[in-house]
Amino acid sequence: MTELLSFTDLRVRFHTEQGTTDAVRGATFGVAPGEILAVVGESGSGKSVTAMSALGLLPPTAEVTGDVALRGTSLLEMSARELRRVRGRKIAMIFQEPMTSLNPVFTIGWQLVEAIRLHTDTTAAAARERAVELLDLVGVPEPRRRVRQYPHQLSGGQRQRVMIAMALACEPEVLIADEPTTALDVTVQAEILALLRDLRERLGMAILLITHDMGVVADIADRVVVLYRGEVVEQAEVDRLFRAPAHDYTERLLAAVPRLRVRQAEPESTAEPVLHVEDLVMSYGGHRAVDGVSLHVGRGEVLALVGESGSGKSTVGRCVARLVEPTAGRIVLDGRDVTHLSARRLRPLRRGIGIVFQDPGSSLNPRLTIGDSIAEPLRLHRVARGRELAARVDALLDAVELGSATRRRFPHELSGGQRQRVSIARALALEPQLLIADEPTSALDVSVQDAVLRLFQDLQRRLNFSCLFISHDLAVVDLLARRVAVLHRGRIVEQGERADVLGDPQHPYTRRLLAAAPVPDPVRQRERREAAASGS
Amino acid sequence: MRRGYAVNRVLQSLVTLVLVSVVVFAGLRALPGDPAVALAGPEADDIAIAQIRHAYGLDRPIPVQYATWVGRALRGDFGDSANTGLPVGEIILTRLPVTLELAVLSLLFAALVGLTSGVLAAARRGGLLDWLGNGLSLFGLSIPNFWLGLMCVLVFAVGLGALPSSGYVPFTESPLGNLEHLVLPAFVLGSGLAAVLMRQMRSSMLDSLTSDYVRTARAKGASEARVVGVHGLRNSLITVLTILGLQLGLLISGAVVTEQIFVLPGFGKLMVDAVFTRDYPVIQAAVLVTATGYIVVNLLVDLLYSVVDPRIRVRGGAA
Amino acid sequence: PLVDVDRTAARVRSSVQAPTVRGGEAVIALDQEPDRLDPTLGTTLAGRQVFGSMCEKLYDVDEHSRVVPQLAAAMPRVSPDGRELTIPLRRGVRFNDGTPFDAAAVKKSLDRHRELPGSQRRTELKAVRSVEVVDPDTVRLRLSEPYSPLPSLLADRAGMIMSPARLDELGEHFSDAPVCVGPFSFVERVAQDRIVLRRSEFYYDRDRVKLDRLVYRAVPDDNIRMANLRSGEFDVAWKVGTPDVPIASREKGIVVLNQPSVQYMGITVNIGNVDGRPGRVPGPLAADSRVRQAFSLAIDRRTLNRIAFNGLYRTACGPIPPNSEFATPKTQECPPHDVAGARRLLAEAGVRTPLHVDLTLQNSVSALRVGQVVQAMAAEAGFDVALHPTEATAEIAAGKKGRFQTMLIGWSGRPDPDGNISGIQTLGGAQNYSGYSTPETDALIKQAAAEADPARRRELYERIVEQLQQRNNVVYLYREQYYTAHTSDIAGVAVFPDGIMRMKTAGHLATGS
Amino acid sequence: MTLVAATGSRRVLRRLLRHRTGVVGLVLAAALVLVALAAPLLAPADPAAVDFDHVLGQPSPTALLGTDELGRDQLSRVFFGVRASVFVGVVSVLLALVVAVPLGLVAGYYRGAVDAVVSRVTDTLLAFPFLVLAVGLAAVLGASMLNAAIAIGVSQVPNLIRVVRGEALRLATEEYVAASVAAGARGGTVLFRHVLPNSINALLVQVTVAIPQAIIGEALLSFLGLGVQPPTPSLGVMLSAAQTYFAQAPWLVVFPGLTIVLATLGFNLLGDGLRDALDPKGSR
C-alpha cells in the first residue's frame, strides 16, 4: 500500500523553562489515499503535536526530527513557499480547539472565503456562495445569517463546524482532523462523520482522524494507530483492534469506554432544589438563544443538560453562573433570587459555584502558570496559603491525573485534554455546592475520562454537591446523571429521570439523539448504520 | 443601541467642552503674570495697565467674565486678540488649516513608516529588518524635534538648496509649492510618532503572531505576508489605534517646535505665543478648538474599537 | 576665536551703501511677533521695526543718536520759560491714503496718544498740557513744566502721526489697516505669519525708495533666522546671536551691521517694594548699601561680556549710554572688579557669608548664561546666588509686585537720559521695581529734565549717576549691541542707535552678480 | 509589582539575563542609574565650577569631554545631568503609571459611567497642550526637580490612561476574565491579575518611549523655570544651552545627545528584554 502521508520515526521535543519534554518519541505510521486512519491515545500522548508537525505549525520551541512526507516528498525540508502550497490545498487541518483557532476579529464568512480564495481563482461572490454552501454542508443552521457573524457569536459546536468547513473548503487530499467532533452532539456528529465518509468515497480523501471517542472510531475508521506516551504502541485494522487489542494500554483503553445501557432508575429524589431556573430567556440582538427554559437541580443531584449543538446549553450555564445577565426569567440559588444581584452581592455566593468552561484553552490566563490558575479560587476566598496551598494544588492536579510537574507550566504548553483537566481542577478547588460543567470531558480520552468521572462521583458522594452537567456524550450522562433535560432550539423539550428520558424518550429529537449515539464496536456500529440507512 | 451610544457621547462631549472652558478660564487667571501687565507691555505705567484691565473686563469677577465670554462665544464671537488686535475666530481659522495639513501629512508619514516598519520588524524578528527598524526608531525617539528640524534645514535647505527652509504656500495656490514647504516639517514632526508607532506595532504584532488563529491562517496556506499583514495586523490594531488617536491631537498642539523651525503660521505656535503673551482670548478659543479635536478623534477611536474588535461591541456588563 | 571680537564690537557699522536698482522685495525677519500696529498702543520693538517703514515721526534720531526733524520742518522753537514748543511742519506731505498731512492731523494724533484709554504714550507725553494748531503748517505744544526730553520722545512712537481719515474710519481698530506717512504703506497682516508693506505712491520722498514690497516675519530663534538668511529665504535678519556674529561676519554673501544700543541690563535689588507699595524689605542686601556695593564689586563686567556674549556687547555701569550726547567720562566710570574689596565690605557690614541671594531672571538661554556667570562671580565674594528662571510676563509682574529679592532685568532705553532714569529711579516711577528713591535725587532728576542747556544738563547727569552708583539699587551690567545681518545682494539697510532698521533707501544691488 | 510576583520574579530575572539585547539594556539602564546615584563620586570635577579662562574647550586629557561655555567640565556635567534626567524620566513615568493604570483599567473594564467620567476628564486634560499645562503647573507648584517630574507625569497620564483603557476594553472580553469573575474575584483582582499582566506589552512600550520623552520634556520645563535649577545640569538643559554654540563647539551637543540616545536605547532594550522574559510563549 502506498502511503499518501507518512510519518517516519518522528520525534518532537519541546525546550521549555522546566527543561525538555519529549512529546513524540519515534512515531512511524502512514495513511493511504482514501483511508480513514484513527489516531487514539491518552490525553497528552502526542497526537496533536504529531499532526501539527506535518504542516510545520509547531511553535519555535519545538525540535522536530525524523520525517513527515507527502507522497514521498519530505514536508519538513520544504521551503516556506512550497509548504504554503501544500497547506490548505493538499493537506488541511482541523484544530482541536475551535474557539481560539478562529480569528476573533473577522466574520466567519470572511474566514471561509479566505480559505477558498487562497488556493482557487474564485470570484469573491462565488466564494461567498460557496462559504454558505459549506456551512450548510456541516449542518450549521441559517448559514446566510451565520456568515456575517463573528466567532464569539457562535456556540462551541458551531465554531467547530466552521473549522471543519474551512478545512474542507479546497477539498484537500489529506485531512487531518484533531478531535473534530468534541463539541458536537451525537446527531450532528453523525452527520459530520457521514460527510467525511462521503468525501473519502467521492474524492479519495485520506483522513487522519484524532479522536478519543471510541464510538467514532468504531463508526468510521479503517485502521487505528494507538499512541501512548509519544510512541506508537499498536497499529491495526479497526475490527481487529476492538476484537483483539494487542497492547496493554489499548486493552485498558477499551475497557474504560463507557457504554450507554440505561441503568435502572434510582429512587425518586426529594432533595430541596439548590438551583431553580424559571422561564429563562436570553436573546442576542433579537435572536433568542434561550427561550423560556425552566429547570431545577436538587441537592446532591446531577442534572444533565443535553441537546443539539447551538441549542443554548452553554448560554444556560453562563446565565446560571451570572456571567451574563439574562433577558428575562428568574434564577434562584439556594432559595435566593440572584437574577439581578449586583456583582458585589454575588461575590460571596460564587464561592459555592464552580464552573468548567466549554473551552478550556481560552478560559486559562496565558500568563499564569497552571498552578496559579488552579490556586486562584483558593487564594480569592483565602482558603489556603503558602505550603498548604501548594499541597492542595498538587492534590488537585493529582486528582485529574496531571503530575505536580504541570504546576509550573503555562497553558500553551499543555495538550487540549490536559488543559481541560486543569479547568476541572480549578472548578473543584473550592469544593463547590453547585458545579456547572460545560462539556467537561469532551477532550479527554476514555481512560482519563474514566478517572475524572470516577473522581466526580467520588467527590459527589463525599461532598454531596449538585451539578449542572452539560454534555453530548450520552454514555457519560447515563453514568453520572440522576435526571436529564433535553434542550432543543432554546427550549426544554423533555426533562425527567435519567431512566425515563434515556430509556423511553418521548420527544422526537431525544429519540434521534439516542439513535445517533455511536456504539464503540465497529461491527455493531456498521450494522446500525446500515439499518438506519435502509430505514430512512 | 449604537445610535444611543453616539447621542450619549455627543452629550458627554458638550459637558467636556464646558469643563474645558471652565478649567481654561479659571486656570489662566490663576497663572502668575497679570494679563493686564502682559498686555500693557513691559514698560507701561500703572494707569495704562488699569485702563487695559478695565477695557478687557479683567477687573470684573471671574464668573461674570466667563458668562460674558461664553455668551459671545455661543454667537461665534471669540473677541479680538489682545496682542495683535485681530479677531480670534479669524486667526484660528487661518492658522488651523496649516497645522491640520501638517498634522495629517506627518500622521500619514508616521503611519506609513511606523506601521510598516513595525510589522516588518515583528515578522522578521531578530533579523536585519528588526535591527534596522529598532535602531531607527530609537534614534527617532531620542533626538529632540528641535535638532532634527535644524539639521534638516541646514542640510536640505542651506546645504543642498533642495527644499525651502521656511514658509507656507496654500495648497490652492500651488499644490507643488505646498508640498515642497511641508515635506521637511512633516518628516520632522512625524519622526517621533513614527518611532512610537513602530515600537507599539512591533510589540502588538509579536503578540498576535503567537496566537492560535495565526496558526490557523498558516494552516490554510496563507502567505506569510497575509498572515502578518491581515490576520496579525487587524488584531494588533486596538493598541495602535489608541496611539494614533492620541497622537493626532498631540500633533495639532505639539507642532509648536516644528512650526517654529520652519516658520509655519500654524496653530501650535499661535497657542504657545498666546500663552507667553497671556493673550487670553486666543488661548481660550484655541484650547477649546483642541478640546473639540480630541473629543472628535477619541469618539472616532472608540467607535473604531468596536469595528476593529467585534467582541467589544456586544459585551454585556461584567457582572 | 575666528575674529577679534573686541574689534568687531567696536567697529560700528550702521549701513552698507552701494548702487541699487528700483524694484523687488525684501523679506525681513524679526525676532518677535509685532503687537498691535497702532502707534498709540504698540509696545514691542518688533512693532517699532514695522512702523519704521510705514509711520514717520515728527522727529527722528540719526546715526549719532541726535534728534533731527522728520515730519517736522525744523527743531522746535522753545519759549523762554520752556513751557511752549512750536513745531513747524513739513509741507506737501500726504498720508499713504492720500489725505494731506497738516497741523490738524498732528493734533489729532498727539491728542489720541495722550488720551486714548490704554495708551502707551500717555506717560511719554504727560508733560504736554495741550496741543494747538497755529496754522496748517505749525503746531504748538503747551507743557505743564519745562521738559527737555520731549523732542527725543517725538522721535519715537509718540511722534508718529496717523491719517485722520483712517482714524475716523477705524477708531480703536486703527491697527486693522494702519495709515501714516511713510515710504511704505500697509497691505496686509496675517497674524503670526507676515506683515506686508508696499512702496507708497504718496510718500514725499518716494524717489529714493527702491523696494516695491517689504515682508516682515517673526522668527524667534536665532539659529533659524540665520539659516533662512543663508538659504536665501530671508533678505534681512534682525539680531544675530552673539555666538554667530564672528562666523557670519566672515561669511561671503552676508553683511553684518553693528550698532550700539541705548538699552542696558542690570540687577535690580528690591529695597522697598512690598506688594507694589513702599515698605520694608528684610535682609542685609536691602538694608545696607555696602552689601549691594560688594555685589557690584564682585562682578567682573568685562569677563561677563566675554563669556556670555562673546565680548560683543558692552559693559555698562550707569544708565547713560556712551553714544549719548550727555555721556561724559564720569557717567561712564565703572567700579573696579574687586573681590577682596567686596569681601571687606561684607565683613564691614557684619554679614555672615555665604549670603543667600535669590536672583529672578527671564528664562532665556542668554539670561540664564548671564545668571550663571554672575552666580559664579558673586560666589567668590561670598554670595550664594540662587537662580529663578521665570517666564517674561511673570517676571514683570513679579517686578511690579515686588515679589523678588534681586532681578536681572533691563530697560530698552531712550535717546534722552531722562527716559533711562526717571521711570526707574524716582518715587512712583512705573519701573521702579526696587521701590527705592530719595527726595534729593528725585529733585535732581526733575531738574535735569527741565534744563534746556546741554552743558548744564551734562553736569546734572554726572551728579545723578554718581548718586545712583552709590545707591546700587540697580547694579548695571552690560549694554546690548544690535547685530543685524542682510544678504550682500542688497544695500542701504540702515540701523541707528534706536535699534530701528531703516528700509527707506534699501534696494537690490545694481549689478546682476 | 503584582505582575512580577504573578509570574515568578526569579524566573523572569533568569530569563531576562539570558536575553541578549535585554542584558545590554539592563546593563545600560543599570549603568545610568548607577551614574545617577554615584555622580558626585564619579565626576572628576565640580559640575558647577566655572573657569572663565577655558571656555568652550575641546575634549582634552584634562577635560575628557571638553568644557562648556562657562568653562565647566563637560564630563562632570554629563554625570550630574544623567542624575537629573534619569530621575525625572523614571519618576515621572512611575507617577504617571500609578495614576493612569488604575484609572485606565477601571474605565476600560467597567465601561459605562466610570468610563465616561474618566474619559471625559482625560479629554479635558488632553485639550491642554503640554506647554500650557507645564506653565500652569510651574506656576502652581514652584520649581524643583520633583515638580518637573510631577508636571511631566501629569502630562503623560492621559496618554497612558487611554492606552491602558484600550487594552482593558479588549481583554475584558476574554474568557479567562469571566473564569476569574466566576471564581469570585473582585474587580481589583481581575484587573491586576488578569487584565494588567496581559496588557503589559503595550504598557512596556509606552513606558519605554515615555522615558526619553520625559528627558527631553524636562529640558523645556527647566527652561521655563520648573525643572533643575542652574547651575545644576540635566541632559536636556545641556542640550538646549549648547544649541547656541553648535557651530563653535559641537561636542557640547554630541555628548549630552549621545547620553540621551544611550538612555533611550537602554530603557527600550530593557523593555524588549522584559517583554520577552515576561512572555510565557517567549522562545528565547
Ligand SMILES: Nc1ncnc2c1ncn2[C@@H]1O[C@H](COP(=O)(O)OP(=O)(O)OP(=O)(O)O)[C@@H](O)[C@H]1O
Ligand atoms: N455572544 C453571542 N452573540 C450572539 N449570539 C450568540 C452569542 N453567544 C451565543 N449565541 C448564539 O446562541 C445560540 C446558543 O449558543 P450556546 O453556546 O448556548 O449553544 P450550546 O448549546 O452550548 O452549543 P454547543 O453544544 O455547540 O456548545 C447559538 O445559536 C449561538 O449562535
Ligand SMILES: Nc1ncnc2c1ncn2[C@@H]1O[C@H](COP(=O)(O)OP(=O)(O)OP(=O)(O)O)[C@@H](O)[C@H]1O
Ligand atoms: N508548546 C509546548 N511546550 C511544551 N510542551 C508541550 C507543548 N505543546 C504540547 N506539549 C506537551 O506535549 C505532549 C503532547 O501534547 P499533545 O497536544 O500532542 O497531546 P494530545 O495527544 O493531543 O493530547 P489531548 O488528547 O489531550 O489533546 C503533552 O504532554 C504536552 O504537555
Ligand SMILES: [Mg+2]
Ligand atoms: Mg490534542
Ligand SMILES: [Mg+2]
Ligand atoms: Mg456550548
